[in-house]
Amino acid sequence: MKLLALRRLFRIQRVIVRYRLDDLLLALPLPWGLRLLLRLLPWRWLPRRTLEMPRGERLRRSLEELGPVFIKFGQILSTRRDLLPGDIADELARLQDRVPPFPAAQAIALIEQQLGAPLARLFTRFDPQPLASASVAQVHAAQLKSGEDVVVKVVRPGLEPVIRQDMAWLFLLARLAERLSRDARRLRPVEVVSDYQKTILDELDLLREAANATQLRRNFEGSTLLYVPQVYWDWCRPQVMVMERIYGIPVTDLAALRDQGTDLRKLAERGVEIFFTQVFRDSFFHADMHPGNVFVSTRTPHDPQYIGIDCGIIGSLTAEDQDYLARNLLAFFKRDYRKVAQLHIDSGWVPPDTPLNDFEAAIRTVCEPIFEKPLKDISFGQVLLRLFQTARRFNMEVQPQLVLLQKTLLNIEGLGRQLYPDLDLWVTAKPFLERWMRERISxxxxxxxxxxxxxxxxxxxxxxxxxxxxxxxxxxxxxxxxxxxxxxxxxxxxxxxxxxxxxxxxxxxxxxxxxxxxxxxxxxxx
Known part of the structure; x- marks a missing residue:
């Protein structure tokens, strides 16, 4: 095991050298001891060819080469634009879940081993060519003996040992950062990495994903907003999952959506409603809503319905976080900056000795210029990010339970504006929050x-x-x-x-x- 970990470390080192990631580190305001250590690294004394890639592209390519742990970590990091330069955040946002598929023979062997029967006894038809391949699993089209069209999701073989080795090194880096930097301690990197480890290991358990999908389907049973495919539990195991095959239009295929007469405004507004319903009504929200996991039904284009797949990452909030978040958003809508500041202090998001008047003035400075613009020109996600940047000056600590929420909100907003650029996210969200608060005290x-x-x-x-x-x-x-x-x-x-x-x-x-x-x-x- 130690030998494998060392091999993995050498591979990581090769990627660092190839893409000059040590140069990126030296551009940061690091403690002098760490800067000296980086300057003395052996490969810095060797001749190196010049790389023409911008720094953001170098970082993105290195994460793609290092595999699923680093790809997904980069995706999550890309949502923290308050912590990253814009060019790096833009490049990390381009990270894709698509990776080359693993051989069909391996997938078939794993399916037969998990389900305990030859493929011919399990399915009438099975397509060895995968429909899609991601960093953790790939899916194949099939048909059950009872006639239902399904997809079979299979976890990539041998992922867990590599993931655990990578997480061990990430923990080491997080602890080192906490020791060397006060700013790093404020960001709580060890806790963030710990939450990330739980998230990615949970994705390897397809029984958990099947349970998440079943719960989300139950939450929206009979709804015209969102459809979640049925899970076939008799054919589900920890590394294999069988669910209903859906036929819809990818949400990014705007030409196809227009051709079928989809009401894009209603579609965009329903995306917002789905998000707030999951967060505040159910406290159970799909936290991986990138475009590859979202489709649109072809049945009623004038009354469009989303189809959501891949429920491996699910977020939730405590009742206290729900309440504070809703109150913060409503106070913000009403331009009650003092209440926003007080709620941040009450919730423990900033230290209790934070000067209320100074904090209120800082929030007002960020928000007032925004309200001078038409609401349709305001990015709700960017407003939240600017508020977080302001809070950073007042020693606001990272709230790991809100990282997935912020990531999902930015995904939803970006998707909505792509579908309907004039989407007014605030007007759509405010009535929902007000109704939710009224119901809480009914x-x-x-x-x-x-x-x-x-x-x-x-x-x-x-x-x-x-x-x-x-x-x-x-x-x-x-x-x-x-x-x-x-x-x-x-x-x-x-x-x-x-x-x-x-x-x-x-x-x-x-x-x-x-x-x-x-x-x-x-x-x-x-």
Whole structure:
């Protein structure tokens, strides 16, 4: 294993030398010790031919040559335009998932090994020529014995050892960066690499992707917005997945979409609606919505429907992140910069000692010039990026759970503007967010959440009773002889707590509602 890791390291080194990546590092404001180390690298003393490629192209080509881990890492890095020069970010955005296919014989052998039967017994027809080939897997067209047209997705053989070796080296570089640079510590590279490792290893498990696809299909069952192909679970294994074959138009084929009379404006607006529905209604969003994974149905061009495939990367947010994100966006729409600044502090996205007035002024400086332009000329994704750049001055830490969200939002915006350049993303998004916030404080939602909180009260009460008994009786008196005063006292304390916090129909006051319910339960129980 160590020998393989060393071989991999030498290959990485060869790519670094070939594309002069050490020159890119020396162009950065690195600590003097690291700069000296780079200057002393042996190959820098050897004659080298001149490369005419721009630095961004050199970086992109090196990542493509190094394989799936580096390709996907470059794709994720390309979404952090607040951290990268524009020319490098533009080149990284060109990274493609398409790679040369592996031999059909290997794919067939793996399918037969995973499904435990010869190919002829599994399928009526199987096309050895892959429909598509990506960095992690490739897909083949087939037909089940029952007559359904399907696609068979197969993981590339031997990927996991290479991925784990590459991740080990990425962790080493991330830890080194944290030691050498204060800015790097703010960016939390080890945590970002850790999240990335989980994401790419999850992609190797096609049972997880099948489960994601099934859940996403269930979330949009009967919807005219998005169709997700059916998964055939009887033919799914960790390295093989069989699902319904879809027939649609690639979303980037604008000529074909126009030829069939597709309402491109509605199509673009529905892309935005799908994104916000997944993020805020379901907290379960497709986080790999590059054009290769998006098709458009041919059935109802006047009422267009998306088709989504490849659910290997799924993102989600906690209820707290959902709430803070929605409030930030709505405050931004209303030009309430003070609230945007306060929400960043409350959420922990910037340090608690951040000067509120200074932070508000910095956000206003970024946003006000934008609002002087027509809304259709404003890039929503770029606005978010500029806000992140401003927050960087105030030591805003990277939020790894939001990296996938930002990547997906930029993909959706870019896709929407390609389909319909006059797309007004703000006008499309704002009503959805306002409706979502209203529903969060609707009487029905309040009652449902109060009921969920109340269901936990008896369990919390039993724990509190046992604790108070031990305090009041020193642990000597048996539980059967306890007096009722401890629970009455606890109930009174909970009621006082609820009164001090204030109980009103706001999502942030659930602790007060919980205290109120618990206090009444303890005082009134017999």
């Amino acid at each position: 009487p029905l939602r309040l009652l449902r959440n109060l009921h969920q909180q109340a269901e936990q009260v008896p369990q919390l009460t039993r724990k509190a009773e046992r604790a108070l008994e031990r305090i009041a009786q020193g642990g000597a008196q048996p539980a059967a002889k306890r007096h009722p005063w401890p629970e009455r006292l606890l109930g009174a304390v909970l009621l006082l707590g609820a009164a001090s916090l204030g109980v009103h129909p706001d999502p942030q006051t659930w602790p007060a509602w919980s205290m109120l319910a618990g206090g009444l339960y303890l005082i009134l129980r017999r």
